Amino acid sequence: xxxxxxxxxxxxxxxxxxxxxxxxxxxxxxxxxxxxxxxxxxxxxxxxxxxxxxxxxxxxxxxxxxxxxxxxxxxxxxxxxxxxxxxxxxxxxxxxxxxxxxxxxxxxxxxxxxxxxxxxxxxxxxxxxxxxxxxxxxxxxxxxxxxxxxxxxxxxxxxxxxxxxxxxxxxxxxxxxxxxxxxxxxxxxxxxxxxxxxxxxxxxxxxxxxxxxxxxxxxxxxxxxxxxxxxxxxxxxxxxxxxxxxxxxxxxxxxxxxxxxxxxxxxxxxxxxxxxxxxxxxxxxxxxxxxxxxxxxxxxxxxxxxxxxxxxxxxxxxxxxxxxxxxxxxxxxxxxxxxxxxxxxxxxxxxxxxxxxxxxxxxxxxxxxxxxxxxxxxxxxxxxxxxxxxxxxxxxxxxxxxxxxxxxxxxxxxxxxxxxxxxxxxxxxxxx
Amino acid sequence: xxxxxxxxxxxxxxxxxxxxxxxxxxxxxxxxxxxxxxxxxxxxxxxxxxxxxxxxxxxxxxxxxxxxxxxxxxxxxxxxxxxxxxxxxxxxxxxxxxxxxxxxxxxxxxxxxxxxxxxxxxxxxxxxxxxxxxxxxxxxxxxxxxxxxxxxxxxxxxxxxxxxxxxxxxxxxxxxxxxx
Amino acid sequence: xxxxxxxxxxxxxxxxxxxxxxxxxxxxxxxxxxxxxxxxxxxxxxxxxxxxxxxxxxxxxxxxxxxxxxxxxxxxxxxxxxxxxxxxxxxxxxxxxxxxxxxxxxxxxxxxxxxxxxxxxxxxxxxxxxxxxxxxxxxxxxxxxxxxxxxxxxxxxxxxxxxxxxxxxxxxxxxxxxxxxxxxxxxxxxxxxxxxxxxxxxxxxxxxxxxxxxxxxxxxxxxxxxxxxxxxxxxxxxxxxxxxxxxxxxxxxxxxxxxxxxxxxxxxxxxxxxxxxxxxxxxxxxxxxxxxxxxxxxxxxxxxxxxxxxxx
Numbered sequence: 001x002x003x004x005x006x007x008x009x010x011x012x013x014x015x016x017x018x019x020x021x022x023x024x025x026x027x028x029x030x031x032x033x034x035x036x037x038x039x040x041x042x043x044x045x046x047x048x049x050x051x052x053x054x055x056x057x058x059x060x061x062x063x064x065x066x067x068x069x070x071x072x073x074x075x076x077x078x079x080x081x082x083x084x085x086x087x088x089x090x091x092x093x094x095x096x097x098x099x100x101x102x103x104x105x106x107x108x109x110x111x112x113x114x115x116x117x118x119x120x121x122x123x124x125x126x127x128x129x130x131x132x133x134x135x136x137x138x139x140x141x142x143x144x145x146x147x148x149x150x151x152x153x154x155x156x157x158x159x160x161x162x163x164x165x166x167x168x169x170x171x172x173x174x175x176x177x178x179x180x181x182x183x184x185x186x187x188x189x190x191x192x193x194x195x196x197x198x199x200x201x202x203x204x205x206x207x208x209x210x211x212x213x214x215x216x217x218x219x220x221x222x223x224x225x226x227x228x229x230x231x232x233x234x235x236x237x238x239x240x241x242x243x244x245x246x247x248x249x250x251x252x253x254x255x256x257x258x259x260x261x262x263x264x265x266x267x268x269x270x271x272x273x274x275x276x277x278x279x280x281x282x283x284x285x286x287x288x289x290x291x292x293x294x295x296x297x298x299x300x301x302x303x304x305x306x307x308x309x310x311x312x313x314x315x316x317x318x319x320x321x322x323x324x325x326x327x328x329x330x331x332x333x334x335x336x337x338x339x340x341x342x343x344x345x346x347x348x349x350x351x352x353x354x355x356x357x358x359x360x361x362x363x364x365x366x367x368x369x370x371x372x373x374x375x376x377x378x379x380x381x382x383x384x385x386x387x388x389x390x391x392x393x394x395x396x397x398x399x400x401x402x403x404x405x406x407x408x409x410x411x412x413x414x415x416x417x418x419x420x421x422x423x424x425x426x427x428x429x430x431x432x
Numbered sequence: 433x434x435x436x437x438x439x440x441x442x443x444x445x446x447x448x449x450x451x452x453x454x455x456x457x458x459x460x461x462x463x464x465x466x467x468x469x470x471x472x473x474x475x476x477x478x479x480x481x482x483x484x485x486x487x488x489x490x491x492x493x494x495x496x497x498x499x500x501x502x503x504x505x506x507x508x509x510x511x512x513x514x515x516x517x518x519x520x521x522x523x524x525x526x527x528x529x530x531x532x533x534x535x536x537x538x539x540x541x542x543x544x545x546x547x548x549x550x551x552x553x554x555x556x557x558x559x560x561x562x563x564x565x566x567x568x569x570x571x572x573x574x575x576x577x578x579x580x581x582x583x584x585x586x587x588x589x590x591x592x593x594x595x596x597x598x599x600x601x602x603x604x605x606x607x608x609x610x611x612x
Numbered sequence: 613x614x615x616x617x618x619x620x621x622x623x624x625x626x627x628x629x630x631x632x633x634x635x636x637x638x639x640x641x642x643x644x645x646x647x648x649x650x651x652x653x654x655x656x657x658x659x660x661x662x663x664x665x666x667x668x669x670x671x672x673x674x675x676x677x678x679x680x681x682x683x684x685x686x687x688x689x690x691x692x693x694x695x696x697x698x699x700x701x702x703x704x705x706x707x708x709x710x711x712x713x714x715x716x717x718x719x720x721x722x723x724x725x726x727x728x729x730x731x732x733x734x735x736x737x738x739x740x741x742x743x744x745x746x747x748x749x750x751x752x753x754x755x756x757x758x759x760x761x762x763x764x765x766x767x768x769x770x771x772x773x774x775x776x777x778x779x780x781x782x783x784x785x786x787x788x789x790x791x792x793x794x795x796x797x798x799x800x801x802x803x804x805x806x807x808x809x810x811x812x813x814x815x816x817x818x819x820x821x822x823x824x825x826x827x828x829x830x831x832x833x834x835x836x837x838x839x840x841x842x843x844x845x846x847x848x849x850x851x852x853x854x855x856x857x858x859x860x861x862x863x864x865x866x867x868x869x870x871x872x873x874x875x876x877x878x879x880x881x882x883x884x885x886x887x888x889x890x891x892x893x894x895x896x897x898x899x900x901x902x903x904x905x906x907x908x909x910x911x912x913x914x915x916x917x918x919x920x921x922x923x924x
Contacts (some may be wrong), residue, residue, distance in 0.1 A: 163670075192721075200804030203743030204722040204782060317700050319720035321741070427704030503649035503679075503909075513613075513914025517637045553646040578815065 002029045004041040005032065005423070007416075010383055014056060015272040015354040016371030025054060027379045030421035034375055036214065049383050052415055056352045056371035057120075057380035059360040060180075061257055062154070062233060062305035063330060065091070065122070067113060068106065069098025074399045076110060079330070081117035082308070083399035083431075084103025084424040086330040087382035087414040089120050090369040092305075095127040096155045102127035102138035104146045119424050119432065120381075123364055126151045128167045128178060132161045134175065137167055144174035149365035154178035154233055155280075157215050159185060161222060164213040168228025177255075177363060179231040182215035183207075192321050194236075194267040194282040196306065202270060204320065209237035212281055216240045220247045223254055231363060232256040234307050238279035238291030245300045255363055257305040258292050260336035260403045260419045261327055265289070269404075273320045276404045279307070280325035293340070296355055297347045303360045304352075310337030310400030327404040331396055336405060338386055349386070373415030388413035397430055439584055439592070442538035442603035445565065448581030449478070452563050456580050460530055463492035465558065467529040471547050472500045472518040478565060479534040479597040497522030499533075504546035520550075527555035532579075536594040538564040541575035566605055568592050613910045616735045618724045620746040620782040624828075625789050627910075632754050635899070635906035641678065642902060652681040655912050658711040660702070661687040661738070661804070662718040667873065672715045672747075675904035681912070684709070696772060703730040712912055716740070734911045740778045748872055749782035751903040753790065755896050756827055759868055763790035769821050771797040771853060772831030772880050773842075775804050779872045780831055784812055791902050795821050798831075798853060801842040818853055822862040830855050830868045833880045846879055855881045860888065868892055 005027040012023045012035075024037040025032060034040075065079035074082075076093070077121045085093045093100035093110055101110065114122030126143035128151045130136045140151055151171065157180065158164040164180070171178050188207035193199050195206025216232060220243060223230035235241060235256050244256050261279060269277045277283060293303040309326025316323050329336075334356065341347045347355075353371075361370025368378040369420045392408050394401040417425035424431055442471070460466050463486055470479030476498035483494045500518040508515070533547050544562060551560065563579035568586040584607070586592060591608045595601075613630075614622040617895045623631065641649055644686075657676040659669050669685065676683045686706070699718075706714055713734040716724050721741030728735050739745040753763070758765060768787050774780040784794050788811050795813040797805055808814050815821050822828065833853075835846055843849045855869065863869075869881075869891040877883040886893060 103735060195805055197806035197809045200807055201781070201810070203741055205742075206805065264906060273725040314698060314700075317698065317726070319718065319726060320722040321720045502637075503641070503651040508651055508913050509655070509915060512915050514910045517634050517909075519642050520637065549650070553644050555645055555648070 003421075004043045004044035004372040005418070005421070006039055006041065006046045007049045007054050007381070007383060008046050010052045010054035012054045012373060013349045013353050014371045014373045015350050015358045017055065019373070020350055025381075026375060027418065027421055030379055032054040032373055032375050032377045032379050035373060047383070047416060051110040051387070052383045052385050053349060054381060054383045056357045056373060057369060057382045057417060058087045058334060058356045059090040059364060059366055059369045060088050060306050060308070060330065060333070061092050061150070061360045061364060063091045063093055063308040064096065064310065064326070065110070066310060068109060071110035072399070073312055076122060076382070077117035077119070078397065078399040079308070079310070080114060080117045080122060081430050082328070082330040082396060083419045084119045084419065085397040085430050086332070086415065087334050087384060087417050088330060089380035089382070089417065090123060090362055090364065091120055091330070091365045092123045092125050092150055094154045095152060096132055100127050100131050101125065101160065102130050104139070104142050104409065107143055107146055107148055115272045120419050121366065121369065123150070123366060124148060125154070125179070128153045128158060131162065132156055135161070135163060137170065139150065140167070140170055140176070141174060144176050148176065148383045150177045150179050150231070150363070152181070152233065154179065154181045157181050157183040157185060161218055164219065165222050165226060168222055168226040168230065171228050172226070175229065177229045177231045179233050180219050181233050182212050182219060182235070184211045184214045187211035187214065190321065191282065192278065193270055194284040196267060196285060197272060198267040202273070207282060207371060209239055209284055212237050213243065216243050218276055220244070220252065220254060224252055230254045234259050234262065234281055234305065235292065235301060236262050236284050238288045241291050241295040241300055241319070245295070248300065255302040255322045256300070257303040258296060259307045260303045260304060260329055260333045262292055263296065263304070264336050264340045267405060269333070270346050275316045275318070275320055276327055276402050276406060278320065278323055278325050279309070279404070281326055293346050295342060297351065302355065304333065304337055306330050307358065308398075310398055311402045312351065312400065316402045326402065328398045328402055329399055331398065332392055332403060332405045332410060334384060334392070334414060335410035335412040339410045342386070343411055367394060379418050381418040382414060383416040384412055384414045386412050435606040436593070436606040438604055439566070439607055440582060440605035442580045445603045445605070447494060448565060449481050452579045452581060452587050453482050453489060456482070456532055456563065457486060457490055459561070459578070463490045463494055465528065465530050467495045467497070467524065468534055469497040469499050469522060469526070469531055469551065470534040471543060472498050472520070473527055474594055474596055474599065475535040477596050478536060482534060482563065482607050490500065494526040497524065499547055499550055501543060501550050502532045504549045506542060520555055525555055526551065526557050529557050530559050530561070531557040531560045532563050534535070534563045536565050537592050538562070539570055541571045541573035544575050545573050565594060566592055568598075614769050615682060615911070616724070616728055617746050617907060617911065618728070618735065618737050619744045620749045620786045623746070623750070628750070628753060628786065628790060631750055631903065631906050631910060632757055634910060635754055635902040638902040638905040638909070639899075641905070648678045649679060650680045651909055652676070652679040652912055655681040655712040656684065656710055657681045657713045657715065657908065658684045658686055658706050659715050659737050660706065660716045660792050661685070662723075663739070665739065668717060671736060671897070671900045672904055675901050675908055678901070679905055679908055680906065684711070692900070700730055703727050705866070706733045710917060711790050713908065722854070729837075736907065736911070741778065743778055744782040745778040746782045747900070747904055747907060748779050749786040750907065751896060751900040752783055752870060752872070753786055753828070754899045754903050755892055756868065758899070759892060760826060763787065763792045766792040766826045766901070767824055768792055768827035768829060769795045769825050770829045770831065771855070773802045773833045773837060774798055774807070774831065775802045776834075777831050783829065784810060788812070797821055799843050799849070802837070818859065819862065822859055823864065825863060825867050827868045827870060828855065828863060830880045832872065832874065832876055850879050854879060855885050857882055857885060866890070870896060873897065
């Protein structure tokens with residue numbers, strides 16, 4: 001007998017269908033069976049969702065799941081569980097594993113690990129260059145044929161304009177996305193944080209915002225030259241946002257993302273040398289942060305992506321300049337956005353779901369995610385309480401605990417995550 | 433709160449100082465080899481008064497030093513904050529001298545213990561004696577004064593306060609009842 | 613006093629005065645036959661030096677010993693990572709040994725902050741990376757007050773590689789806190805970005821600054837900065853920013869010449885300038901002991917507090 005689950009009384013926020021209102025949603029097996037009328041089924045498991053928001057499951061364009069290679073920090077399974085707890089049903093796994101995901105074999109390995117975990121869909125990102133070396137193009141075509149839609153050397157910016165130009169051109173044959181980490185390494189050499197008053201006071205080497213902006217400018221020019229699909233990862237500077245705004249206005253096909261931590265924090269937060277705030281690109285000024293928030297609101301920035309970057313406790317407990325950059329983010333992303341953008345009235349819930357689910361699903365080519373919530377569609381859903389106030393603290397579902405949000409109070413908590421009709425998170429608890 | 437009781441007035445303090453000066457000279461058989469070291473604060477002012485009395489009586493100059501005993505206290509680390517430090521100035525060699533330590537009130541004896549420890553870091557006096565304006569009892573160490581202005585029986589929870597012209601604008605000794 | 617001394621900003625203007633006044637008493641102790649007081653008997657001070665700095669370590673060691681504290685020197689060059697034991701494990705070891713204070717010198721900015729997460733005792737920053745060196749600033753303030761009698765309205769220039777100088781940061785903040793005016797002087801490449809937001813003036817022209825000064829503080833310039841292209845050559849640097857005999861002539865009468873040592877004679881300061889009577893470089897060293905005694909006494913002379921400020 002097919003199982004039925006009824007989400008009753010939730011406010012459904014589904015930008016893909018334009019729906020925003022209190023409607024019951026019935027799930028049958030792995031798909032949406034009914035929305036609104038005809039949702040009553042005898043024997044259905046009824047989830048009382050009054051006060052909750054029901055939306056398409058979140059989609060993360062940018063997570064580091066560390067497997068293969070650094071299973072001490074995260075595995076595909078623990079990362080998938082963290083994603084589920086955070087309301088995600090699809091996650092793009094970055095290529096900087098060991099070995100690097102620069103060939104179809106590693107891609108397949110990650111996929112099979114994800115299938116075994118069965119907690120969310122994992123979309124492996126392929127490397128643009130072999131071994132992330134920045135010189136020789138990886139077998140983009142073969143990986144594209146294996147289903148990879150996004151390619152990135154994330155963690156590194158492709159240093160050679162020629163190499164990037166060729167990658168953008170070559171990628172056109174497969175209509176895949178080249179996702180760039182924008183950083184002029186010669187301007188950010190040795191940098192520990194954003195260059196400015198605070199880096200001066202803390203005596204930490206800084207990277208100016210221009211280290212990113214120079215690369216953004218170059219990459220946009222090359223996208224124009226090649227007609228390739230360019231996606232800009234984790235923008236951090238107001239100047240970068242302005243460049244993207246101008247490029248979009250001129251009709252360029254470019255998309256951009258920002259992380260929850262760049263929307264929540266600034267370089268002021270580094271005053272105690274807390275390594276959980278050491279991220280790359282660095283947290284910049286309050287003005288940059290505000291420009292990023294505004295860019296999410298006006299659509300200049302298309303998507304919010306976590307840049308979930310787990311690191312071992314002992315690495316993050318090291319001296320500041322020896323600690324690796326990165327914060328985990330899957331479990332706090334939605335709450336961070338609700339707290340910092342929705343709560344102050346900068347964006348609507350609908351825009352939130354668009355930026356965290358519908359748009360990233362489109363960029364990623366994740367057709368079964370991002371809505372619309374319509375009969376016949378795969379049941380990938382999240383139900384969250386937008387008013388719940390909670391304290392971020394260890395333990396996490398992630399194997400790591402290097403969260404910039406540690407010790408912070410956030411508003412908005414994921415209650416249920418449904419992946420292909422299965423409640424992988426129920427009442428806030430991971431089910432497996 | 434009751435008004436503090438006055439134990440000594442300015443005339444009584446003046447006479448006590450004069451008497452102690454005489455006793456010191458008598459014990460030392462004159463001013464030769466004599467040195468006074470007052471314990472900050474107020475002990476140093478009393479030491480200077482004793483010195484000028486001795487000069488008046490004997491016509492001899494007696495060296496006077498001031499000693500802060502903070503670094504020698506036995507309760508460091510027991511109070512919330514490190515105790516405030518005062519000036520120490522002993523501008524002469526105490527080795528071979530008869531040193532009279534001077535303090536305003538003798539109570540538990542702990543200050544005098546600290547002062548003797550401090551003093552020996554400056555040299556090796558021939559002998560050390562103790563002069564106090566008020567001895568209020570309740571000793572916690574085997575220490576007694578050689579020269580006393582006035583013995584005052586007190587309860588342990590009372591407080592004896594010496595006021596001197598130099599720092600307080602008047603000469604008087606008061607007893608405050610802390611339980612009052 | 614704060615429990616820790618991580619930055620000069622941990623010390624209020626009132627406490628600066630208290631530290632300097634107390635240091636005055638310790639200067640007197642240094643003149644006694646027996647230069648040691650029992651103030652910190654039974655306390656344990658650890659000198660945890662990840663960077664070779666014999667001068668600073670000896671100064672702290674002598675300061676602690678003259679206070680009768682037990683002193684342990686734990687020196688290791690290079691980072692904790694390259695050495696194989698983490699800062700945390702070292703900290704926990706020292707904690708287990710009952711350290712009441714840890715004096716840390718480290719090449720990584722912020723390491724003293726990190727250390728406070730794991731130790732119960734006080735942490736004193738004896739220089740961290742390119743961040744701060746607060747005890748150096750306090751001994752410099754002591755020397756300035758001793759020679760000039762005040763801070764309010766004094767005009768000081770800090771000349772050289774401000775960008776990489778922990779001394780410059782602590783001294784700038786300290787002087788500003790006490791009401792002095794500070795001008796940072798050096799090539800634009802060696803002035804920290806946005807430094808004027810600290811409340812200092814910035815100048816690239818030493819000759820324009822010298823005639824108005826009460827204190828001329830020269831910083832050590834490392835030759836490797838040339839290799840890193842902060843300036844084209846050491847020769848050009850010293851011609852543009854070195855304190856030469858001719859430049860000393862431009863200083864007003866009574867202006868102090870200071871340097872935290874060790875000096876590069878002939879680079880940032882001419883050899884014969886360093887030996888002039890208005891150069892108080894040796895006094896700075898002498899005062900260092902009294903100021904560090906004062907700090908240790910004020911920070912450890914109170915009751916032991918037991919909390920550890922673990923933040924996560």
